[in-house]
Amino acid sequence: MNNTRKRILLLGANGQVGWELQRTLASLGEVIALGRDRLDLAQVENIGSCLADIQPALIVNAAAYTAVDKAEEEPEQAMAINGDAPGVLAETARQQGAALIHYSTDYVFDGESASPYRETDTPRPLNVYGQTKLAGEEAIAAVGGAYLILRTSWVYGLRGRNFLLTMQRLAQERERLKVVDDQWGTPTWSRLIAEGTAQIIAQSRGQMQDYIRQQAGTYHLSCGGKTTWYGFARIILDRLAQRTTPVARLEAIPTSGYPTPAPRPAFSSLDNTHVQDTFGIQLPDWKEALGLALSD
Ligand SMILES: NC(=O)C1=CN([C@@H]2O[C@H](COP(=O)(O)OP(=O)(O)OC[C@H]3O[C@@H](n4cnc5c(N)ncnc54)[C@H](OP(=O)(O)O)[C@@H]3O)[C@@H](O)[C@H]2O)C=CC1
Ligand SMILES: Cc1cn([C@H]2C[C@H](O)[C@@H](COP(=O)(O)OP(=O)(O)O[C@H]3O[C@@H](C)C(=O)[C@@H](O)[C@H]3O)O2)c(=O)[nH]c1=O
Ligand SMILES: [Mg+2]
Numbered sequence: 001m002n003n004t005r006k007r008i009l010l011l012g013a014n015g016q017v018g019w020e021l022q023r024t025l026a027s028l029g030e031v032i033a034l035g036r037d038r039l040d041l042a043q044v045e046n047i048g049s050c051l052a053d054i055q056p057a058l059i060v061n062a063a064a065y066t067a068v069d070k071a072e073e074e075p076e077q078a079m080a081i082n083g084d085a086p087g088v089l090a091e092t093a094r095q096q097g098a099a100l101i102h103y104s105t106d107y108v109f110d111g112e113s114a115s116p117y118r119e120t121d122t123p124r125p126l127n128v129y130g131q132t133k134l135a136g137e138e139a140i141a142a143v144g145g146a147y148l149i150l151r152t153s154w155v156y157g158l159r160g161r162n163f164l165l166t167m168q169r170l171a172q173e174r175e176r177l178k179v180v181d182d183q184w185g186t187p188t189w190s191r192l193i194a195e196g197t198a199q200i201i202a203q204s205r206g207q208m209q210d211y212i213r214q215q216a217g218t219y220h221l222s223c224g225g226k227t228t229w230y231g232f233a234r235i236i237l238d239r240l241a242q243r244t245t246p247v248a249r250l251e252a253i254p255t256s257g258y259p260t261p262a263p264r265p266a267f268s269s270l271d272n273t274h275v276q277d278t279f280g281i282q283l284p285d286w287k288e289a290l291g292l293a294l295s296d
Contacts, residue, residue, distance in 0.1 A: 006206065007032060009056035009098075011039060011089075012063025016160040017103060017152075020194030021062055028201050032056065036063070041085035042077060051092045058208045059093055060197065061086065061102045064133070066161075068107070071128040072261040082132035087139025090147060099146035099212040101197060106153035106185060106222070108134045111265025116226075118271045119151075119218045127262035137218065146213035150197065153222045153270055154232070157190035158296060163229065167236045171248040177237070181230035181252035184267040188223045189289045191296075196221050196281045203279060215278060220270035223286040228252075235287065239294050 006029040012018040013033035025031045032054050039050050041063050051059070064082055065071060071078040086102055093100045107130035108123035125131045140147050156164035164187075170177055204211030230252045241247040255264075276282045283289065 006030060006208075007054060007056045007058075009051070009054050009059045010034065011041070011059065011061045015062050015064070015066075016155055016157045016162060016190040017193050018062035019159060020157065020191045021060060021197065024194040024198035025060065025201070028198060029057065042080045044080065044085055044088045047085065047088045048092050051089075051096060051098070055096065056098050058099045058101065058201065058212075059089055061089055061100065064103070065129070068127060068129045068264070069261045071132065075128045075132070078128055078132045079135060082129070083135030083139065086136035087143065090140040090143035090145070093147075094143055094145045097209060099148075099209045100140065101148045101150065101201075101212070102136070102140055103193075104137050104149050104151045104218075105130065105133050106151065106268035106270055107265060108137070108151070109265055109268050111183075111267045113267060116269040116271035117220070119220060119274050126265055129262060141218075145216065146209045147216050148200065148212055149218040150193070150221045150275075151218065151270060152188050152193050152220075153268060154185050154187040155190050155193065156187055156293070158293065160190075163187070163232065164236055164290075164293075167233045168240055171237050171240055172244065174248045175246075176251060177233070177248040178251045178253045178257060179230040179233040180255050180258050181228045182254050182266060183264050184226050184228055184269060185265075186222045186224070186226050186269045187232050187286045187290060188283065189293045191293070192223065192283045192289055193221060196275075196283060199281055200279050219275040219278065220272050221275050221281070221283065222270045222272060223283045223289045224272070225285045225287065226269040227286060232286075232290075235290060
């Protein structure tokens, strides 16, 4: 196998997951890590020539439009990045013999299930972000071939924009903090998603396209257990109070007490059995992972 065939193109390299992938992918091939400045996925006409220049064996797409509320006002922009670009990436990858790993979200589900969602459950997104992410999944699956869609949930890390950092900031700016206690899901540390992705790729033993083609499909990859946004905030504030004071008083509220442009699912935990059975990957319980992240 010549060297260019082991090139890994990482898109969204400055995002929460992309940043961690820069490190975890490094031992698996020659990583070309691009941010929006180098390839703007809203300009789908530029994707083909970019891939032709780089000739990757594998594309890992961690780029996305992730502003859930803003997407309600900018559905075209969100659809271009989350819905259209992934289909073009998949088609270009197919033409060039490359594999594609792409990420999606628990927000493709409507939240009406009483038990964690499996890959066989039918998506029904409640908001524009979820609709555009589902469109991206469908576009990739329609091309077929060597692709993996990894759905994850409630991603946080120590950099970027996420609920953990928002709570840490607000807890120091305010006296009271009200957080919804009736939306259930599973916080997942960005680093663990990147490590899980690297473990999957490592199992290909250099035969990335063949291996991913054999295992092609959608997999749920999140931490274990479940909580509410309030439950997540509770631990974040308790930990913060151990090292700084004062910290805001936290109050549990219903969804109706925190109106947002985009409706969110009331329950969106993912069942990770399939990724565990196929690749032997199991991420820790969300609380354990949060402890690891906070002591990093
Ligand atoms: N965040 C979450 O809670 C969850 C995320 N996911 C999915 O996981 C994946 C990774 O998400 P995460 O790392 O959290 O997202 P982030 O928002 O942290 O990062 C996304 C990256 O995509 C880039 N990007 C946005 N628009 C474009 C564009 N037009 N062209 C190129 N790059 C662009 C952003 O660049 P810039 O900084 O310039 O905007 C940013 O670096 C995504 O597919 C997301 O849908 C799934 C479940 C939960
Ligand atoms: C800031 C804040 C939010 N909330 C509520 C609003 C919302 O219902 C919930 C979560 O708020 P956020 O806007 O931070 O999270 P949100 O943007 O909905 O997070 C989602 O992002 C996308 C990208 C995903 O794919 C999902 O898995 C999920 O992680 O908490 C409060 O109740 N109080 C607050 O002070
Ligand atoms: Mg948000």
